[in-house]
Amino acid sequence: MMKIPEATIRRFSMYMRALAQAKEDGNDFVSSRDLSKRLGFSDAQIRRDLNYIGTFGRAGKGYKIDFLTKRLSELFGIDKKAWDVALVGMGNLGGALARYKGFGKHGFTVAAVFDSDEKKIGKTIDTLRIEDTRVIPSVIRRRKIPIAIIATPASSAQQVADELIKGGVKTILNFAPTRIYAPEGVRVKNVDLSIELENLSFYLNAKKK
């Protein structure tokens, strides 16, 4: 199979959402045109994207929703079991993420939560015991958790990341407002909430001129 472009991969998760929606609307098939309306990018692009993972559209009809959904789930590895996720930092944001129901719906289970604050350690959050950040490497290793979310202050994010990586984590979603350095083979995705806002304000400001 041909290598799938990064840009396409970023869109795949959105396809899953749109497919679920189309299904709910009572359809068995969707055309690229239909998906285009739901997603906001061109039908040509959708056809090209979907072609990277096989050719199973039906001319004149579109794509079979069930089949396509299954194919995408396989690709993300969420067809068989949910991915375990570790969550570090039980402040405002961390707590919100721990309770966030969306993860479960999309193939992820928050399997362990950590904080360094003695007052929080041992408490539970939605039946999950908050563990000491000092045991991160051993817990991650023992339970083979491949994904972690960092929601600590910027000051401890790198240190936490190092511990996670020591335990064997392969991917990190970082909400701390700082860049994290990781060795080759560990993928880090940074989500900085104020950066998103700044981006928007650029366009807002440009318009005023």
Add this chain to the structure above:
Amino acid sequence: MMKIPEATIRRFSMYMRALAQAKEDGNDFVSSRDLSKRLGFSDAQIRRDLNYIGTFGRAGKGYKIDFLTKRLSELFGIDKKAWDVALVGMGNLGGALARYKGFGKHGFTVAAVFDSDEKKIGKTIDTLRIEDTRVIPSVIRRRKIPIAIIATPASSAQQVADELIKGGVKTILNFAPTRIYAPEGVRVKNVDLSIELENLSFYLNAKKK
């Protein structure tokens, strides 16, 4: 001035972070090479990006941090006053965002918060009174708030967006796990937390094969 590519704009906020960092490290000038190390993209790219907003690097020396920072702040419209932001949905995530200190640091003020739950309306969150979602259009209009963050359940996100737009909001940062439709002239940026995770899991899964 030449049109600035979208990709460049996405990087500008990161430049501001890196500049602040470089300044803290005690520098007055930074080279594209230095920024490159801090940010993880190439020095050539950095020079090209910065050229879109003027040519004020000094050969042999680099860019004057203060000057460049000022130039970027102007561009984002955060040099004079902070942007007012409205926040709708005071659930887990909304609450966390309302308390999030990062916004203030980067030129944004949470100026109004809304929820539709009677039990929450009238309560305060960090000195801010939670208002009824029914008054969204009037509050937005009266206080001329240009930016909104939606942190409601998916089911009410579109309706909330419509009210915000009715009030005159020009940009929306949407955390509800659903796509929002907005008329021409209103910019929506969707941040779907489980989409970010899914993306990561794609690479994780690919590696196993």
Add this chain to the structure above:
DNA sequence: TCTTGTGAAGTTATTCACAGCG
């Protein structure tokens, strides 16, 4: 000598446009 600014080349992503299938 160090580092910018920038043409030119290279790469990646998107759209066009249409033959061909059901």
Add this chain to the structure above:
DNA sequence: CGCTGTGAATAACTTCACAAGA
């Protein structure tokens, strides 16, 4: 006829590589 799959064209973005400034 509607819609896919895909070459070919176009556009967007990134890197190369080097002349010239301090």
